[in-house]
Amino acid sequence: MFALTHPLVLASQSPRRRQILEMLGFDFTVQAADTDETPPLGMEAERVPEFLALKKALEISRLRPEALVLGSDTLVELDGEILGKPVDAADAVAMLSRLHGRTHRVFTGVALARGGERLGSSTGRSEVTFASWNLSDLEAYVQGGEPMDKAGAYAVQGRGAFLVEKIDGCFFNVMGLPIQKTLHLLAPSRAT
Amino acid sequence: MFALTHPLVLASQSPRRRQILEMLGFDFTVQAADTDETPPLGMEAERVPEFLALKKALEISRLRPEALVLGSDTLVELDGEILGKPVDAADAVAMLSRLHGRTHRVFTGVALARGGERLGSSTGRSEVTFASWNLSDLEAYVQGGEPMDKAGAYAVQGRGAFLVEKIDGCFFNVMGLPIQKTLHLLAPSRAT
Numbered sequence: 001m002f003a004l005t006h007p008l009v010l011a012s013q014s015p016r017r018r019q020i021l022e023m024l025g026f027d028f029t030v031q032a033a034d035t036d037e038t039p040p041l042g043m044e045a046e047r048v049p050e051f052l053a054l055k056k057a058l059e060i061s062r063l064r065p066e067a068l069v070l071g072s073d074t075l076v077e078l079d080g081e082i083l084g085k086p087v088d089a090a091d092a093v094a095m096l097s098r099l100h101g102r103t104h105r106v107f108t109g110v111a112l113a114r115g116g117e118r119l120g121s122s123t124g125r126s127e128v129t130f131a132s133w134n135l136s137d138l139e140a141y142v143q144g145g146e147p148m149d150k151a152g153a154y155a156v157q158g159r160g161a162f163l164v165e166k167i168d169g170c171f172f173n174v175m176g177l178p179i180q181k182t183l184h185l186l187a188p189s190r191a192t
Numbered sequence: 193m194f195a196l197t198h199p200l201v202l203a204s205q206s207p208r209r210r211q212i213l214e215m216l217g218f219d220f221t222v223q224a225a226d227t228d229e230t231p232p233l234g235m236e237a238e239r240v241p242e243f244l245a246l247k248k249a250l251e252i253s254r255l256r257p258e259a260l261v262l263g264s265d266t267l268v269e270l271d272g273e274i275l276g277k278p279v280d281a282a283d284a285v286a287m288l289s290r291l292h293g294r295t296h297r298v299f300t301g302v303a304l305a306r307g308g309e310r311l312g313s314s315t316g317r318s319e320v321t322f323a324s325w326n327l328s329d330l331e332a333y334v335q336g337g338e339p340m341d342k343a344g345a346y347a348v349q350g351r352g353a354f355l356v357e358k359i360d361g362c363f364f365n366v367m368g369l370p371i372q373k374t375l376h377l378l379a380p381s382r383a384t
Binding site: 002020023024025131144157158159161162164165166167168169170171172179180183 | 194212215216217323336349350351353354356357358359360361362363364371372375
């Protein structure tokens, strides 16, 4: 449906990003970058995902100069603090307990590169308000394993959906890829 | 994960509703009602889905008195008018052209019944703002076939995601089942 002028490469291992691109009808391959994801010292949280998305896109673009390379990175922020992936089940329970009944922010950066150069980048912002649930539900959720490889310890498109009271902003941004921003980045590269 | 006191029956053929209940981890079976979906004369659009959801739940509940029966119905409204499922491709293009660049409302009613009696019901409300896209994208989308069995002629969790600029309210409500309202209805029937 969305034909492009060059082959599209997704520089991310995330099955959720793959799912969104597939859902939109893009043909693409996956080649994940081995990028050091440490944010530069002093960079504010909101700017980090776009910075890392671009870093990933440029890294793969140098290996695949003939392709359009899409990089992406998602960050969960609460009280000015970045919530990464939980290190173990206890950490996941602690993280979800902090998010319980409150609103946190999710930023997803997207970046497009070709021939080792940046074509464009932007950041999707969403505010996610969690419902109130009891500790045994939360522990059962963590026991199910879903939180372990997710920033903020939940998946909005999985069982974790029960945690969410409402989302202001793009749902797919929380899932890992802001759709309109991604389409906007790819628009100049569409085959006519 | 969410164990219930009685077997759960979903009174809907919608694969999207099934997907959401599965995602949340419920065990359930599907038995669709053959309900006449004509709304009562003069009922305002916003009240129709809950009315029909309850009608479906009660109908199946009489056949399956031992079960908890969940009924649901989704309605798309623009300018006070109900947008149903398109009758053909031209109708789908016309419907999507009306929605283009504007905000419409999606109401999903949910109702729970047992032993032929209503246990509870409610309505989820979402406002969906469509992006602006060109006619050829829209025609390609309709040609792909996705709009044909959907109220309002799009699927928010399918290729139709490219249409959406933003959603105020529950994403899953637009997909066909408001998650928090459904969990709230089922809460008194949870096994402890």
